[in-house]
Amino acid sequence: MIFTVLRKEDSTLWNEFLNGNRESFEAIYALYHKNLYEYGMRKADDEDLVKDCIQDLFVRLWTKRNSISATTNIKYYLMAALKNLLLNSDIRKARTPVVELEENAFFKMNFVEQELPPSRQPDEQTIRLMAALNQLTGRQKEVLYLRYFEEMDYEQIAQLMDISVKGIYKLNYRAIDALKEILNLPKNDILVLLAVCRLYFMK
Known part of the structure; x- marks a missing residue:
């Protein structure tokens, strides 16, 4: 039922x-x-x-x-x-947890591919993306997670992170730009990789 x-x-x-x-x-x-x-x-x-x-x-x-x-x-x-x-x-x-939970001070973005079944192991590009995500700031990781993994809109993310909508757009832009520089890939390729990464780890 x-x-x-x-x-x-x-x-x-x-x-x-x-x-x-x-x-x-x-x-x-x-x-x-x-x-x-x-x-x-x-x-x-x-x-x-x-x-x-x-x-x-x-x-x-x-x-x-x-x-x-x-x-x-x-x-x-x-x-x-x-x-x-x-x-x-x-x-x-x-x-009193080990990790201090001040606003946006910490956001864990690592994924452990070993926890996935053999049929769903990520390819090399996705693994590179996961490593690149961990080089971003906590806020950058959180905005990407909420936008591309939880598929929230910018207004919802702004309320959740207590940042203006304009600030969320800027934060998202800077996060994608940082990934472009780390991975040496164009924006469209980054967005595709984020979508693929979500398929691996959000089921």
Whole structure:
């Protein structure tokens, strides 16, 4: 039954959850848990903290659903909420994680190709891209991840990173420009490689 619910539009699924539909709530978790985990680990690099915050997020969603507003983009809503939990939660204050979570101070972008099955091992160009991504600043890595891996629009990224839309455009441009210089490739080739990289690691 959940698989039927998964195909619904975000706004419909979210509204059903807000009205107390447990099946829709479970479908939201099934749809976006992996995205939240991936994003959380890149922001915090502390698996226990990330898992605790994701669990806390969904507990809060269910218990406070009567006061939560509507949304047309569930993934963005959840990622923004998780980011706030990672930065401000009592869990973080109590544990004092190894990686400091100041705004945009850290963003992990490395991918481990050994974790993939043999049928999905990346080619040499994709491996070069992964190495190049790790040479970028934290903010540059985050804007590329949100834009090309999570496929968010510039307005959503601006809100999530607390930067103006104009600033996000500039940051994205500089990140792509840096990759062009590192890899000695034109912009279109960089964009193709980012799309290929997403196919490897975002399934």
